[in-house]
Amino acid sequence: MLKKYLKNVRDFHPLIHNITNYVTVNDVANILLACGASPIMADEPEEAEEITSICNGLNINIGTLNSRTIPAMLAAGKKAEELGHVLLLDPVGAGASRLRTDTALNLINNIQFDVIRGNISEIKALAKCGGHTKGVDADAKDEIQKDNLEQAISFIQTFAKETGSIIAVTGAIDIVADKDTAYVIQNGRAEMGKITGTGCQLSGLITAFLAANQQHSLEAAATAVTVMGIAGEIGWSYMQTGDGNSTYRNRIIDAVYHMDGDTLEKMAKIRKIATKEEA
Amino acid sequence: MLKKYLKNVRDFHPLIHNITNYVTVNDVANILLACGASPIMADEPEEAEEITSICNGLNINIGTLNSRTIPAMLAAGKKAEELGHVLLLDPVGAGASRLRTDTALNLINNIQFDVIRGNISEIKALAKCGGHTKGVDADAKDEIQKDNLEQAISFIQTFAKETGSIIAVTGAIDIVADKDTAYVIQNGRAEMGKITGTGCQLSGLITAFLAANQQHSLEAAATAVTVMGIAGEIGWSYMQTGDGNSTYRNRIIDAVYHMDGDTLEKMAKIRKIATKEEA
Amino acid sequence: MLKKYLKNVRDFHPLIHNITNYVTVNDVANILLACGASPIMADEPEEAEEITSICNGLNINIGTLNSRTIPAMLAAGKKAEELGHVLLLDPVGAGASRLRTDTALNLINNIQFDVIRGNISEIKALAKCGGHTKGVDADAKDEIQKDNLEQAISFIQTFAKETGSIIAVTGAIDIVADKDTAYVIQNGRAEMGKITGTGCQLSGLITAFLAANQQHSLEAAATAVTVMGIAGEIGWSYMQTGDGNSTYRNRIIDAVYHMDGDTLEKMAKIRKIATKEEA
Numbered sequence: 001m002l003k004k005y006l007k008n009v010r011d012f013h014p015l016i017h018n019i020t021n022y023v024t025v026n027d028v029a030n031i032l033l034a035c036g037a038s039p040i041m042a043d044e045p046e047e048a049e050e051i052t053s054i055c056n057g058l059n060i061n062i063g064t065l066n067s068r069t070i071p072a073m074l075a076a077g078k079k080a081e082e083l084g085h086v087l088l089l090d091p092v093g094a095g096a097s098r099l100r101t102d103t104a105l106n107l108i109n110n111i112q113f114d115v116i117r118g119n120i121s122e123i124k125a126l127a128k129c130g131g132h133t134k135g136v137d138a139d140a141k142d143e144i145q146k147d148n149l150e151q152a153i154s155f156i157q158t159f160a161k162e163t164g165s166i167i168a169v170t171g172a173i174d175i176v177a178d179k180d181t182a183y184v185i186q187n188g189r190a191e192m193g194k195i196t197g198t199g200c201q202l203s204g205l206i207t208a209f210l211a212a213n214q215q216h217s218l219e220a221a222a223t224a225v226t227v228m229g230i231a232g233e234i235g236w237s238y239m240q241t242g243d244g245n246s247t248y249r250n251r252i253i254d255a256v257y258h259m260d261g262d263t264l265e266k267m268a269k270i271r272k273i274a275t276k277e278e279a
Numbered sequence: 280m281l282k283k284y285l286k287n288v289r290d291f292h293p294l295i296h297n298i299t300n301y302v303t304v305n306d307v308a309n310i311l312l313a314c315g316a317s318p319i320m321a322d323e324p325e326e327a328e329e330i331t332s333i334c335n336g337l338n339i340n341i342g343t344l345n346s347r348t349i350p351a352m353l354a355a356g357k358k359a360e361e362l363g364h365v366l367l368l369d370p371v372g373a374g375a376s377r378l379r380t381d382t383a384l385n386l387i388n389n390i391q392f393d394v395i396r397g398n399i400s401e402i403k404a405l406a407k408c409g410g411h412t413k414g415v416d417a418d419a420k421d422e423i424q425k426d427n428l429e430q431a432i433s434f435i436q437t438f439a440k441e442t443g444s445i446i447a448v449t450g451a452i453d454i455v456a457d458k459d460t461a462y463v464i465q466n467g468r469a470e471m472g473k474i475t476g477t478g479c480q481l482s483g484l485i486t487a488f489l490a491a492n493q494q495h496s497l498e499a500a501a502t503a504v505t506v507m508g509i510a511g512e513i514g515w516s517y518m519q520t521g522d523g524n525s526t527y528r529n530r531i532i533d534a535v536y537h538m539d540g541d542t543l544e545k546m547a548k549i550r551k552i553a554t555k556e557e558a
Numbered sequence: 559m560l561k562k563y564l565k566n567v568r569d570f571h572p573l574i575h576n577i578t579n580y581v582t583v584n585d586v587a588n589i590l591l592a593c594g595a596s597p598i599m600a601d602e603p604e605e606a607e608e609i610t611s612i613c614n615g616l617n618i619n620i621g622t623l624n625s626r627t628i629p630a631m632l633a634a635g636k637k638a639e640e641l642g643h644v645l646l647l648d649p650v651g652a653g654a655s656r657l658r659t660d661t662a663l664n665l666i667n668n669i670q671f672d673v674i675r676g677n678i679s680e681i682k683a684l685a686k687c688g689g690h691t692k693g694v695d696a697d698a699k700d701e702i703q704k705d706n707l708e709q710a711i712s713f714i715q716t717f718a719k720e721t722g723s724i725i726a727v728t729g730a731i732d733i734v735a736d737k738d739t740a741y742v743i744q745n746g747r748a749e750m751g752k753i754t755g756t757g758c759q760l761s762g763l764i765t766a767f768l769a770a771n772q773q774h775s776l777e778a779a780a781t782a783v784t785v786m787g788i789a790g791e792i793g794w795s796y797m798q799t800g801d802g803n804s805t806y807r808n809r810i811i812d813a814v815y816h817m818d819g820d821t822l823e824k825m826a827k828i829r830k831i832a833t834k835e836e837a
Contacts, residue, residue, distance in 0.1 A: 015414045022301040022580040023587055023599050029302055029475035030525050039475065040372065040414035041302050044345040047376035054375060054414065066602040066626060068345060093598065096612060097605035135573045135598035135612065194815070196587035196597065238521040242796040244815030246588050246808040250525040257473070257523030294693045301580040308581055308754035309804050318754065319651065319693035320581050323624040326655035333654060333693065347624060517800040529804040536752070536802030 002268055003261030005213050005223040010036035014056040014211035017080075018204060019043045019073050021063030021092060024197025027249065028059075031201040034257035035227070037208035043069045048076035057085055057211035059204050062103055063092035063136065070103055077111040086210040086217075088115040089165075090203040093136045095125025108163055114210055115221050117168040117203050120144055120152070127159045137193070144173045153182045153273060166221050168206060170199060174229065176222040177273075183222035186269040187229025189236050194245045198252065202228045205256070222270060230267045231255035281547055282540030284492045284502040289315035293335040293490035296359075297483060298322045298352050300342030300371060303476025306528065307338075310480040313536035314506070316487035322348045327355035336364055336490035338483050341382055342371035342415065349382055356390035365489040365496075367394045368444075369482040372415045374404025387442055393489055394500050396447040396482050399423055399431070406438045416472070423452045432461045432552060445500050447485060449478060453508065455501040461552040462501035466508025468515050473524045477531065481507045484535070501549060509546045510534035560826055561819030563771045563781040568594035572614040572769035575638075576762060577601045577631050579621030579650060582755025585807065586617075586762040592815035593785070595766035601627040606634035615643055615769035617762050620661055621650035621694065628661055635669035644768040644775075646673040647723075648761035651694045653683025666721055672768055673779055675726040675761050678702055678710070685717045695751070702731045711740045711831060724779050726764060728757060732787065734780040740831040741780035745787025747794050752803045756810065760786045763814070780828060788825045789813035 015038045020028055025041060032039040042051040045068065052058050058080040060073050080087050089111075091104035104126055108116070116123070119138035144152045153175055160167045161179035168176045174185040192198045206224040213220035235251030243251075294317045299307055304320060311318040321330040324347065331337050337359040339352050359366050368390075370383035383405055387395070395402070398417035423431045432454055439446045440458035447455045453464040471477045485503040492499035514530030522530075573596045578586055583599060590597040600609040603626065610616050616638040618631050638645050647669075649662035662684055666674070674681070677696035702710045711733055718725045719737035726734045732743040750756045764782040771778035793809030801809075 021599070023583050023597075025302050026305060026475060026584060027525075030528070033473045033475060034524050038414055038416055039302075040375065041300070041343055042372075042376070043343065044378065046346065047378040050376040050378070051372075064599055064601065067604065068347075068626075093600075093609075096598065097600070097608040099602065099605040099608070135596055137596055194591045196584060196591060234521070242792070242809070242812060242816065244812030245592050246585075246811035246815070249588065250529065250808065251521070253525035254521060254523030257525070258521065304581050305584060305754060306804075309807065312752045312754060313803050317693055317695055318581075319654065320579070320622055321651075321655070322622065323657065325625065326657040329655040329657070330651075347626075513800070529808065530800070532804035533800060533802030536804070537800065 001219065002223045002226060002264050005209055005220050006227065006259065006261050006264060008212040009208055012212040013038060014208050015040060015054065016057045016059055016204060016207050016211065017042065017052045017055040017076065018059045019069060019076060020059065020061035020200060023063060024200040027197045027201050027253065028204040031253050031256055032204050032208055034253050035205055035208055043072045045072045045075055048072040049079040052076040052080045052085065053083060055085065057207040059088050059207040060107065061090040061092055061200055061203055062100055063200065065100065065103055073107060074110065077107060081111050086207055087111060087113045088117060088203055088207045089113045090200060091116065091118050091122050091126060094118065094122040096135055101125055113165045114217055115166045115168055115206055116163060117206060119199065120169050120171055123159060123167065123169050138171055144169065144171050144175065149173060153177060157182060166218055168221055168225060170202060170225065174225050176225055178218050181218060182273040184271050184273060185222065185225050185229060187226055187267065188232045191236065191248060192232045195249045226268045226270050227256060227259055227264060230264060231259060233267065280498065281502045281505060281543050284488055284499050285506065285538060285540050285543060287491040288487055291491040292317060293487050294319060294333065295336045295338055295483060295486050295490065296321065296331045296334040296355065297338045298348060298355060299338065299340035299479060302342060303479040306476045306480050306532065307483040310532050310535055311483050311487055313532050314484055314487055322351045324351040324354055327351040328358040331355040331359045331364065332362060334364065336486040338367050338486040339386065340369040340371055340479055340482060341379055344379065344382055352386060353389065356386060360390050365486055366390060366392045367396060367482055367486045368392045369479060370395065370397050370401050370405055373397065373401040375414055380404055392444045393496055394445045394447055394485055395442060396485060398478065399448050399450055402438060402446060402448050417450055423448065423450050423454065428452060432456060436461060445497055447500055447504060449481060449504065453504050455497065455504055457497050460497060463550055463552060464501065464504050464508060465548040466505055466546065467511045470515065470527060471511045474528045505547050505549050506535060506538055506543060509543060510538060512546065559777065560781045560784060560822050563767055563778050564785065564817065564819050564822060566770040567766050570770040571596060572766050573598060573612065574615045574617055574762060574765050574769065575600065575610045575613040575634065576617045577627060577634060578617065578619035578758060581621060582758040585755045585759050585811065589759040589811050589814055590762050590766055592811050593763055593766055601630045603630040603633055606630040607637040610634040610638045610643065611641060613643065615765040617646050617765040618665065619648040619650055619758055619761055620658055623658065623661055631665060632668065635665060639669050644765055645669060645671045646675060646761055646765045647671045648758060649674065649676050649680045649684055652676065652680040654693055659683055671723045672775055673724045673726055673764055674721060675764060677757065678727050678729055681717060681725060681727050696729055702727065702729050702733065707731060711735060715740060724776055726779055726783060728760060728783065732783050734783055736776050739776060742829055742831060743780065743783050743787060744827040745784055745825065746790045749794065749806060750790045753807045784826050784828050785814060785817055785822060788822060789817060791825065
């Protein structure tokens with residue numbers, strides 16, 4: 001299954017419009033190319049709708065948002081929704097400033113996103129659950145661990161129900177859920193948190209996976225999260241003496257570039273959680 | 280000959296002003312340093328003319344253009360022209376939105392560029408020849424192959440005549456031509472298309488080569504295109520198991536850094552095409 | 559001593575707000591993570607004060623400044639000063655345009671910076687000493703060498719006295735001084751100048767070191783400069799055949815990631831210069 005979703009991205013070559021921060025934008029472009037998609041970046045309101053029209057998916061990331069790019073996010077988002085394109089929101093730093101929290105909420109209220117992906121503190125800030133956003137990182141107090149996993153899934157599914165979106169929360173344990181079904185993914189390595197932008201890259205990846213697998217959005221999102229985690233593990237296996245976080249960044253993208261369907265199936269630590277409807 | 284043009288860049292250390300997109304800007308800066316030039320980036324209208332005045336060449340790249348940077352492009356371009364500086368336009372995504380096409384055409388109409396460099400779809404969009412820009416990549420339908428090479432050269436030389444610029448079209452086969460003479464370059468590797476920004480980097484490189492070889496603009500542009508292609512081949516030769524597009528990006532810039540004049544002459548697959556005047 | 563300042567950064571994990579250029583921003587973020595700090599980037603006036611409030615230090619870098627980000631620099635700077643946060647100014651390109659020189663001087667006149675870090679040409683431009691800024695690089699005519707070291711220290715300490723800031727001037731020989739005491743650091747390699755952004759990265763690093771060592775600002779700044787130089791030496795020791803400036807960039811950040819306190823003490827080429835008060 002995972003294998004098929006990856007193959008579809010490589011066969012379909014989705015074109016992804018990214019309105020994203022200037023910190024990690026180059027890595028987002030390269031990971032999209034690595035998985036078989038094509039990136040285009042455009043954040044000027046005058047062209048945002050037109051650019052999104054020629055694409056298959058729109059990845060909105062609010063890191064380094066500004067007064068010019070916020071209207072571009074709204075305009076492109078509405079246009080993408082109108083055209084039935086895949087839509088993802090990455091609420092970078094929601095909870096860290098009122099502008100970020102309000103912008104994310106305003107986008108959610110006006111646009112139907114297929115996926116909202118963030119760390120647990122950002123998602124808590126949006127769900128008004130009192131998260132402790134520490135800049136753009138999750139606060140240790142909020143982190144999902146084995147002992148609060150059930151509670152975390154329940155919280156995430158409630159937010160999925162409220163928003164009508166798939167919610168992808170990444171951290172030590174990743175959860176990808178809609179209101180009915182949840183996937184728990186335990187791939188990846190802690191060292192990924194010492195690289196800027198692995199979250200932003202994952203948001204690009206998820207958008208591409210959904211654009212190429214539109215009938216299976218939840219599974220496609222869960223697959224993209226798994227691909228990223230396994231790329232983190234494979235990339236790490238190539239680390240040599242002296243290599244640190246900057247080289248690791250390259251190795252993870254390289255691992256997505258070489259990701260093989262069978263390896264993906266074999267290394268995946270993903271499980272589906274019994275849910276209300278299915279229990 | 281190629282050797283001399285490279286040496287001149289390293290001896291002259293041209294300072295290049297780049298008004299460029301935020302996606303690939305870091306790689307543009309590093310490839311300029313790698314070839315022996317120095318980069319400066321400045322896109323605020325208030326300082327664009329002054330910054331360009333202290334430089335030897337201006338590289339205008341319209342990727343992620345916006346309402347603030349467009350006037351900076353125009354102002355800097357006019358000032359650079361007035362001062363007799365080298366001027367290059369990279370019309371990233373022309374054809375993908377009206378804003379990009381119009382901005383590129385407006386720049387071409389108001390400023391005399393020494394070089395316009397793009398993929399074939401972008402150049403077709405500007406020549407109003409019905410290109411099929413797919414985001415920022417060339418459409419497969421437009422690509423220059425052996426069987427349409429003659430036709431492509433003719434089209435490019437017509438556009439060179441109309442604009443008075445050297446036109447550099449890069450893809451599987453690269454063409455660098457003015458109205459009278461064309462160079463066909465067949466260095467490089469297909470995998471370069473899986474890295475974001477090799478085109479943007481090449482535009483920086485061409486600007487530096489022209490700035491250091493002002494009496495031989497066409498040859499300098501063709502040399503820069505050849506250097507980039509050979510760097511792609513040399514960089515590939517250093518790829519190790521597990522290396523993918525992100526590492527390849529570094530290895531290409533590294534190869535420019537170490538580019539040796541003799542190697543350049545030896546590996547170059549460049550030929551001059553008989554033209555009207557010379558035939 | 560150096561060892562302790564490094565340990566404090568790793569133990570305290572300072573959160574650093576960066577208003578910085580889009581050329582080198584990704585490397586600044588990764589080097590902050592490498593040293594144990596966390597980065598956040600935000601340059602929109604509407605959120606600049608709020609973001610800075612949750613941080614421990616503010617790193618203002620005027621490269622690619624614009625009409626929107628300049629007010630954000632001023633607002634965030636004033637707020638950080640009010641809150642007693644660490645404040646650093648990196649006057650990239652001061653002397654290259656009136657906008658950059660005026661903006662840097664305006665920031666210095668309105669905000670009390672703990673540290674001003676630049677190359678010698680930039681610092682001379684701000685001190686109105688007739689520096690020869692060549693774009694964003696120091697002019698060879700201005701460079702600090704053994705034979706003008708004493709004179710350079712005297713000039714830097716005069717500027718430190720005028721501004722009330724620690725002045726960090728980096729180049730072949732680095733000087734970190736306040737009005738009373740100067741450190742001379744001779745780590746690093748000339749090849750670091752062939753990478754874009756080693757200066758910007760160092761400014762991020764210094765901000766983190768001061769934020770974690772607030773009672774020892776001068777020593778913390780000198781330590782950060784030493785760490786960067788040694789990382790340049792260690793990174794170079796891992797260079798393999800074919801590696802150039804792009805890979806070197808990664809290896810330097812990697813070396814900061816792995817920097818060990820004992821190695822730091824052993825490799826440091828830092829000396830304290832006898833000064834007025836202490837002489």
